[in-house]
Amino acid sequence: MQLPNFTSIMHRITLPAITAICALLASCQAPTAKQAQQQPIQPVIEKLNPMVLIPGGSFKMGADDDSGMPDEYPQHAIKLDSFYLDAHEVTNDEFAAFVAATGYITTAERPITKEELMASLPPGAEEPDSSMLIPGSLVFVPTEGPVDLRDVRQWWSFELYADWKHPKGPESDIKGLGKHPVVHVSWEDAQAYAKWAGKRLPTEAEWEYAARGGRKAELYPWGMEHPQTGKAKANIWNGHFPYENTETDGFYGTSPVKSFPANGYQLYEMSGNVWEWTADWYDAQSYAAMPAESHNPTGSNTPNDPDDPSNPKRVIRGGSFMCSDEYCRGYRVTARMKTTPSSGLSNLGFRCAKSIRK
């Protein structure tokens, strides 16, 4: 089954605003592993989200049965050094500590100037209307009934002034959501947080290795049992997407972190709740280009999304509260998804990694 290319459609519906933000991110640089190593973890963050030691080792990355998407093949051997990973997704409490300490303003909160927007458009493009310059982010809005699942515009709405503090729009807030994962954060926002915290984003290989929790060839962080079978194992979509959610896992939208059992490495919500940014560019062909075995790979240098080639994207992993078999099966440990670095979504967050000083 081909996963709907929701990112490219989202990009079309918000193209001017999103494209402009992309341009702003062009100079964004990730902290190097060395920089991250040299920076101590912020004490408040160490307390809020203790990191877990992921023991180094070798594994086969990618799918080895017929359940994957084309970009999950072929399987290839990866060797990783030990590293640390946040036990759970970065929460609103953690992100609030970062903002309080730094005054950081997220991508979704920044007004876009006409000059910035024009610079990102083709030469000769008409000057955009001022209504295109208002910040905002993409919010999930359920439909009344069944819809064509190939058209994501039916359940994604670009809400003006939606941001991490106002996840459903300007009238909403995050009171009582301190332990929920922060959402509406761009890749740049995640990088800025990680740098401040003394951490970095995990590579895609680290993320998949960690999600497997020591299991070798199993579909989910907990093993082979389908997430809709037996006891709830992850916050996903129960029922018919996007109009009927039976909430048999206990949650309609995001859930507090650590609401579901940890995997073998004591990591929570590696499947479901919110998608998580990784450090790597998305390249649909990157697995095919990998050597027989690679050591600490950092992904492709050439972003490549055949569905939307003009917009480079970063890999996101793990699925969200919106995933179900009939829409997307992002909760599989090998499932890859991609989105533009400037994207803010109500189901996208992150967790951080840290290298071990040698």
Ligand SMILES: [Ca+2]
């Ligand atoms: Ca749910």
Ligand SMILES: [Ca+2]
């Ligand atoms: Ca997650």
